[in-house]
Amino acid sequence: MTTTRFSALIAERTRSSHSDSEGATFMSDLMKGHGTKRDYAELSAQHWYIYEALESCAADLADDAVASPFLAPELRRLPQLERDLEHLFGSDWRSEISALPTTAAYADRIREVASSPASFIAHHYTRYLGDLSGGQFIARLVRRHYGLGDRGVEFYDFDQIENIDAFKENYRMLLDSAPWNDIEREHMIEETLLAYRFNSDLFTDLHRAKVA
Template sequence: MLIDDSIISAVTGHMNGDHADDNLLIARAFGYPLAASSRMVTLDAHHGEWRVTDAAGEHELVLDWPGGEIVERAQFRREAVSLYREACRRLGVTPREEHAPSPHATARHGGGHPHEAAHAPAHGGAPGHGHHGTAEDSADDSFARRLREATWGDHGDSEGATFMTDVIRGKGTLDDYIALVVQHYFMYEALEEASRQLLDDPMLAVLHPGSLLRMDTLERDLRHLRGDDWRNGLSAVPATADYARRIREVADEGWTAGIIAHHYTRYLGDLSGGR
C-alpha cells in the first residue's frame, strides 16, 4: 500500500495524542526499561519508529510489525495493539480492558502463554526485541475487534483532519468549536428522534437510557455560546444535512438494526472517545 504523509500524520498523531502512555510502555518493554519519554515519529509497511529519551540521552527504537508487512491501513491499529499487548506481557502489566487477550485464545507453543510467539530482531534499541504473531490475530474474532479494524482507517482520517485535530488539541478558535456544536445539534436532533423507536422494545430500551440524551445540553451550550437568539441563522452544512437525512430515512423504514448502528457510532465516538 502507498503510505503517504497523511497516513503517517494520522497514525503518529493518534499514538502520540491518545496513547502516549502506551508509547512509553512499548519503549520500556523493548529495550529501554528506564525510558522517561517516547514518541512515535514515523512508520512504513514494515515497522514503526519511536524517539525514546532516558538518562543516557535520546535513542531511536524501530520495531517490526508483529504480523509482518502491512497491506491495508486498518492493520496499523492491529499491529500497534499487538506491540502494546506484548509490552504489557513483558512488563507484567494488565492490558486495558478493550485490549485484554480474548478468553477464547489458545496456546500455540506447547502450553505456553496464549499470545507468545517466536522472537525476531528489532532494529534499534536492544537486539532481539521484535515480536511476531502475537496478540491481535484470528484467535480473537469478536465483532468488536472486527468493527474496530474495519473502521480504523476512517477513524484515523477523522483524527488526522486539520479541523478536528485543532479542536481536540485546543488549537482551534472559539468559532471553530461553536461551529462543531451547531453540527452536533442537527445530528443528535435526528438521532434522538429515531432512537425513540428503541424504547418500544424492552430488550432495546436499555441501549438508549435517558442519561445519553444530549439535546437539552446542546441547547444550553448553544444558548451560552450564541446568546438567547441562538436559533437565529442556525444551519447544517451539506454533509451534516445528508447525515441527518439518512438517519431519518432509516427510522422511517423502521430498520431497527440501522438505528442501532447509527446510535452506536455517534454515541461511541462523541461520548466515549471511540473506545
C-alpha cells in the same frame, strides 16, 4: 476455536476510518488550539442537527425489542447541547445556526435507516461511544484552549453515568448479543463506515465554511 466478538470486529473494520476522521484539518486545528471559540461553536451547532435526528428516532424505537436495550436515557445529549448553544450563541441560538450540506445529509440518513435497528444502532454506536471515549479528551482540550469552563461543554458531560468504562463494556456486550444475522451485522458495519465518512466530510464542510 476462538470466535471474535462482534464489537471487536466492528472496531477492527472501522479503525482506519476513525483515524481518517480524527485527522481532518478542522478538527486537528481545533484540538491543537489553532482554531477559535467560534469554530467550536460551529461544530456544536452541527451536532444539534445530528443529535436531534438521533434522539427523535430513538424515541420512536423505544418499544423496539432489538433497539431499546441500547437506548439508555443517560446518553441523551440534546438538553445539554441546547444549553451549550445558548451559552455559545445567545438565547436566540436557533436563528443563529444552520445545517451544513453534510450535516443535513447525515441527519437525513439517520432518519432513513431508523426502520432498521442494526443500521440505526450503527449511527447510535458511532456517536455515543465516541462521545464517551474521545469526547472526554475533546472537552478537556476545548476548556484549556478556548477559555470555557463547565458552561459550553456540557455536551460531553455524562454525569448520569457513574462508570463510563463499565457502561461502554455493557454497550459492547449488547452488540455481541444482538439477534442479528450475518447480513444484518455486515449492514451494521457498512453503516458504521458511512457514519465515519459523514463525520470526516462534516469536518471538511466546517473547514470550507471557515475559509469562506
